[in-house]
Amino acid sequence: MTMNLLRQIAGSRLPVSFYRNEDIDGVRVLRAAGLVVALVPSPSDPLTLSGSHPAAQVLAVTQKGRDELAKFDFPESRPPRWRFRMPKIKTAIVGRHANASSTPREPARPH
Template structure:
């Protein structure tokens, strides 16, 4: 999920918003990993004057996020214990 969301963020113009609860949680995870710059609703909606905030807004990918995306080795943040796939390049 994380790699596909990071790809989606990279391929859409910024800023972009996410409204589904699972997407908001994924945005929080990407932000915590330092891969994106994002605004997310506070868990209790304490800062919202008009009721609970229902969207996360991604402002940009960080340099680290672009590097992870270009490597193609980003795994789901919760399952980083598995080794990254190894690629073998044939010489010509």
């Protein structure tokens, strides 16, 4: 279960938040093992280690976590496409340069 959670985290865009008690406990285990960097709330009742858990937030997967995923042949996901989109640049030809660029020039002849 914990490795499945680590796979889910590694395939997600970080930071990612978890709200279910089972997921928060899984993030707590992954953080204790040094596989992720996470912000996990402390239990509200320290004697029973229970209480309401608002959320756990995973900030990064450590190198140790990536090494563990590699042992299980977890494929690296490709980066999101939004990082590679180039803005559309439109140019307008204005003024006297419009006529000069539309007429072809003769190639220069060597002397």
